[in-house]
Amino acid sequence: MTTEVTKTDRVPAGDAGPGDLVLETSGVTLRFGGLTSLDNVELRMRRGEVLAVIGPNGAGKTSLFNSLTGAYVPQEGKIVFRPRRGGEHSLLGAKPHVVSRLGLARTFQNIRLFGALTALENVKIAAETRLKADPVSIMLGLPNARKAERASDRRAHEVLSFVGLLDRINELAGALSYGDQRRLEIARALATDPEVLLLDEPAAGTNPTEKLELEELIRRINTELGVSVLLIEHDMRLVMSVADRVMVLNFGKKIAEGSPSEVQRDPAVIEAYLGSVTEEDEAAVAEVVAEAEAVAEAEAAAAGTDGTGSGDDPGGEPGDAPGADAGGPKAQDTEERE
Ligand SMILES: Nc1ncnc2c1ncn2[C@@H]1O[C@H](COP(=O)(O)OP(=O)(O)OP(=O)(O)O)[C@@H](O)[C@H]1O
Numbered sequence: 148m149t150t151e152v153t154k155t156d157r158v159p160a161g162d163a164g165p166g167d168l169v170l171e172t173s174g175v176t177l178r179f180g181g182l183t184s185l186d187n188v189e190l191r192m193r194r195g196e197v198l199a200v201i202g203p204n205g206a207g208k209t210s211l212f213n214s215l216t217g218a219y220v221p222q223e224g225k226i227v228f229r230p231r232r233g234g235e236h237s238l239l240g241a242k243p244h245v246v247s248r249l250g251l252a253r254t255f256q257n258i259r260l261f262g263a264l265t266a267l268e269n270v271k272i273a274a275e276t277r278l279k280a281d282p283v284s285i286m287l288g289l290p291n292a293r294k295a296e297r298a299s300d301r302r303a304h305e306v307l308s309f310v311g312l313l314d315r316i317n318e319l320a321g322a323l324s325y326g327d328q329r330r331l332e333i334a335r336a337l338a339t340d341p342e343v344l345l346l347d348e349p350a351a352g353t354n355p356t357e358k359l360e361l362e363e364l365i366r367r368i369n370t371e372l373g374v375s376v377l378l379i380e381h382d383m384r385l386v387m388s389v390a391d392r393v394m395v396l397n398f399g400k401k402i403a404e405g406s407p408s409e410v411q412r413d414p415a416v417i418e419a420y421l422g423s424v425t426e427e428d429e430a431a432v433a434e435v436v437a438e439a440e441a442v443a444e445a446e447a448a449a450a451g452t453d454g455t456g457s458g459d460d461p462g463g464e465p466g467d468a469p470g471a472d473a474g475g476p477k478a479q480d481t482e483e484r485e
């Protein structure tokens with residue numbers, strides 16, 4: 148029943164029938180006060196692919212992840228998830244724990260681990276959400292709870308081994324190197340047996356060796372585990388090497404989509420983000436940026452505001468501060484396991 152896509156039989160998502168699309172959004176629009184963070188976004192993710200989402204800072208990439216995983220509820224649009232077992236689920240407004248149980252798991256731009264717990268404990272907590280034992284059975288140490296505990300322990304060991312952290316399982320998460328913490332977050336997401344894994348800047352803060360290891364890990368998650376990967380990443384070398392397709396956001400709008408090489412050649416993308424291929428491109432990017440700043444200033448002056456447009460937003464520093472992922476005006480109660 149599964150339709151695994153290998154890197155050699157790439158088919159543009161535009162040619163895929165609805166059954167082949169594991170995740171599909173249409174018209175997704177998310178606003179915070181006067182700011183439109185996602186503007187009519189269409190995403191078509193083919194089962195088994197690595198789809199990268201790129202774009203400049205503030206383009207709406209994390210907002211898209213938050214909308215897919217129930218942390219934000221877009222005001223408009225549709226989000227549909229089609230699991231392998233069949234059927235369709237609307238994810239628009241679904242609670243984060245429901246989204247997780249359906250088969251989507253994510254990591255965060257800002258690492259969210261329990262620093263004072265060991266690597267093993269961090270992963271076991273995630274694995275346990277898949278198991279049936281209720282809190283009373285666990286407290287009383289009843290046989291079904293002990294069985295569940297053994298199962299989560301086994302699962303945690305499996306995924307820690309898969310990401311290459313077996314020799315670190317008893318170390319405190321907070322004491323691990325940055326690269327290991329990133330891998331631990333991925334292990335924790337994998338412990339829930341996802342069909343789709345959403346990685347929000349997994350290479351941020353890692354060194355070149357760690358980046359290469361991460362690249363390899365993403366490939367193995369995709370090919371060996373058959374997990375579809377949605378990847379937000381600023382490191383273009385990583386994106387271009389692991390992604391089957393790339394979609395580009397700018398100011399909340401999708402401005403391009405295609406194979407890595409198509410996107411790399413797209414003038415709109417060069418202007419918006421990649422830039423710096425030649426001195427000329429660099430100058431063009433500088434111009435675009437200067438123009439955007441001038442427009443923002445003019446608008447702010449006309450509106451008599453400071454131009455932030457976030458009057459009713461309690462979210463603090465969006466997308467960056469820990470907790471900001473659930474902090475918008477339409478944020479769900481955070482019922483994530485963390
Ligand atoms: N909770 C929130 N409240 C108010 N504005 C928000 C909130 N979350 C996101 N935004 C705004 O939405 C826009 C997109 O932010 P988002 O964090 O999604 O960008 P991003 O593409 O992930 O950027 P980066 O590459 O810096 O992580 C920004 O203008 C941001 O200020």
Ligand SMILES: [Mg+2]
Pocket residue numbers: 208209210256466
């Ligand atoms: Mg982000």
